[in-house]
Amino acid sequence: MARSAYVTDLKTLQGECSANYLRLLRLVGDMEQGQQREIGLGDAPDDAEVKSAFALRLHVRQNAPYTTLVEISQTGPLDRVVERPRMRVHLYHDVRMAEVIDFQRERHFSGRYRYPNPRMHQPDEKLQLNRFLGEWLAHGLAHGRSAFVAETP
Numbered sequence: 001m002a003r004s005a006y007v008t009d010l011k012t013l014q015g016e017c018s019a020n021y022l023r024l025l026r027l028v029g030d031m032e033q034g035q036q037r038e039i040g041l042g043d044a045p046d047d048a049e050v051k052s053a054f055a056l057r058l059h060v061r062q063n064a065p066y067t068t069l070v071e072i073s074q075t076g077p078l079d080r081v082v083e084r085p086r087m088r089v090h091l092y093h094d095v096r097m098a099e100v101i102d103f104q105r106e107r108h109f110s111g112r113y114r115y116p117n118p119r120m121h122q123p124d125e126k127l128q129l130n131r132f133l134g135e136w137l138a139h140g141l142a143h144g145r146s147a148f149v150a151e152t153p
Helices: 010-028 125-143
Strands: 036-041 055-063 067-075 086-092 097-103 144-149
Touching: 010 036, 010 055, 010 067, 010 086, 010 097, 010 125, 036 125, 055 125, 067 125, 086 125, 097 125, 125 144
Parallel strands: none
Antiparallel strands: 036 055, 036 144, 055 067, 067 086, 086 097
């Protein structure tokens, strides 16, 4: 039986990117370039060290009239053992969309991949990354507690 080629679902991808734009606006707000926000996740004891162990971190890397670049990472108890999840997201204000442009230091994701491929990307890798971003941000919005962190150079 011949396997049919994966066809990029642009409507779904654009929907994810639009929803992620709105989620990020709620989390980033009016932050400026160099500013960070830490969102504590879950219920942690009053110990500040433990609270910061479970957090979603948003760092505005670049701010331009029509775009914003945000780095998102998450801290956790296994940070010394495994690399923490990290991605860079480009917000396009003119079209009100946010797109993952970098995940774990890998960049430039295609809309579709032949499978198998040397990097073992899924055929819909770009959609899956943007869907993961949406779930990550939705969790932060639903369960997070925000704290503004001082500017970084």
